[in-house]
Amino acid sequence: MPTVGTNVCCGGLVGSTPVHLEVRCSLMQEAIVLSSTLTCPVCGHCKTETMPTDACIYFYECEHCKELLSPLVGHCCVFCSYGSIKCPPVQAAGSTAGCCG
Template identity: 40%
Template sequence: MNSLVTEVLSRNTLMCPECGSKQQAEMLDSGHSYAYQCDSCSEIIEKKQDSCCVYCSYGEVKCPTQQVLWN
């Protein structure tokens, strides 16, 4: 019997839309973080209106919730 194995990524690289710096972030299991503060420029970055969270807005990978839904 074959089983589907999926791996949900818990680390993400966020890119600040203000200064362009990239930083590593540990995503919450729920994935729903609505804002983060950039380590480089200290700007508070909020999620885009059409995204569920900042990880989906500015991350290299989607949040854990969206990763599960996508699979």
């Protein structure tokens, strides 16, 4: 368990009880962004897409060069690998860990 004065998940200081930690983190969360610009690693083509909130997109075909994109090792979806914004479940978790466990 963190000690008083230790920096934790949201960058705030831990209070004297775990309740303070949970409140500080929940108050500092930002709104979930639902659009992300995917950039093809092959041709550099960019396209802004709406991300689903209830599923991971494992494959995405670049409309320019037709390359079939898939997540990089350790990523849960193409948005986490090639997008300007991570997918909604990862944003909500506040980390870069995979969302689909």
